[in-house]
Amino acid sequence: MTTVAAEPCGVTLSEACREWLDERFGDKPGTYGRYELTMRRVAAFLGAGDQDVATVTGQDYFRALKFLWGKRKPATWNANRAAISSFLKWVRLMAEYADVKLPPRCTSRTVDQDETKAVDREDLDVLWDPETAALRERALWRAMYESSSRAAALLALDIPDLDLKRRRARVRVKGGSIKWLHFGELGAELLRELIGDRTEGPVFLTESRPWNWRDRDLADRGPGDRCRLSYNRAEEIFKATTRALGFAGDEVTFDFLTLHQLRHSRLTHLSEDGTDTPMLQQISQHKDPRTLHRRYTKPSSSAVARHMALMDKKDADRRRDARRRPPRGSVTARTARFARPGKANTTDSRRR
Template identity: 25%
Template sequence: MAELIPLIEDYCESLHLVAGKSPATIKSYRSDLQLLAQDVATTKELTLSSLRAWLAKAVAEGKSKATLARRTASVKGFSAWLVKQGELDRDVAARLVTPKAGRHLPRVLAQKEAGELVGNAVSEDEVQFARDSAILELMYAAGVRIGELVGLDVGDVDVAKRTAKVTGKGNKQRMVPFGAAAADALSQWITVRGELAQAEESALFVGVRGKRIDPRQVRRVVERAAAVTGVSDLTPHGLRHSAATHMLEGGADLRIVQEMLGHSSLQTTQIYTHVTASRLKAAFDQAHPRA
């Protein structure tokens, strides 16, 4: 076994216990670092040159800028942690430059399309239809990430107050509002939830086996509704982007949208201002007689 492998596992454990990183982030970092260990087996071999060579190989393999950016982040974090643990004398990855991945937003629905999509659940029976309708309504109304939706418990949602307690990245919790349509859909689902959920299951949304629903099943819910609506290229994250864009188009303050989405940086939220500006320009070009 390469010397780095147990160190990688210790690092990933610290990401979970100390840094509070999400399981998905830890899985990605572990995968990147295990690939590194195939080329760099020991801490002695871990140098700026060897890291650059490892990243250069990824470039030669045609890896995307997003993948390169994540791999760079993985090794920079690992190198800094090794210094703190006394495994390295200096941070060999500190001088690595993280490539800019660029922001490629998924498709953003028009408001009419979004309204049609959330009403187009495609399900095998009435109970699953109630669940899938609630999933679609809440994802669009609250702009939650798919992992946040899956992580919701019954007690996290207050239908009367129309709020949900969401646990986001880094285990940070926030309260998000939702509207009357989502409240109605949630009420209908909660009424019949017991017909599908196992007795001791706390999850708000459950799968066919009565346990917490899997993210893949949520993706299928969105994909089936998108196909019926005629927007088959829509992803669950696209619903989140659509919610944010429509709020800004409706005049919401950027910081309110930031808080609702759980963005740690306002810069992340500002990408939606570019979307709304481009949509405004497109509407102007199409409708104004002097365009």
């Protein structure tokens, strides 16, 4: 099919992208950064940053998608496809620059859900052991598990955000909302020990002064020119620690875990303990309960094993009781069937 060139609108692809990002995601820095990266890579691949946005066709975007993310995981493909689709919808309906759509065969891909991400509580207990890791890591991991928080929200914490008397912290969650995160007793104790007598600055700091500390924002600096711990460094330490510990489940041996699996495991454990959906949504900050149940609230392998053991016990009890009952058709069985507790047999009374 021959593509008919559209009339130029006088706005370049780069200008349109910047306008779209500022208008739609100016108050959501996380989404802004991810979508900006997607569109920048697409424009670089097409060599179309200075090209009129109306002359870039849907087939061009599809071609870029296939080259850049065609062989990646379905979730990665879907995320980048969603960013481009959102941009083109804005170009069509809001800005009215051009009528550009992704071709019909550029569809989302099915994502297979991994149901082995929740880690057993007994396996996680080793992470809070003082011999496993330094205080900073244990405080971060335990606080993340107890609060079911994303790591980025906790790493962004400053000391004035903490209210350890009430075991909570004020954070900005995904989407930009400001919420309270709640900790358990152990998590609050580790955080209290970590900050000591400090009254300001980031809660989680680097071990030493980083090489680019002078370029860091003043709000990200702490005593001794240490700076706020980055997500990449925190993830690197967690993976190295869990790899060395050799986490093993009933069916899966983990080469390493990810920080997000602490959140995943906590929500799964809360669900197994009977926590209802509204409370789980409040704890996890999920707006859509379907996402919560699809990803997090499926029983873990250990919970299924405990349930099956309980069913085996009930079945064994039933079979034991069946062996104690008299055989069907015997005189004792017939008498027991018609006799009423506490009353004499009516047939015997009439005979008497």
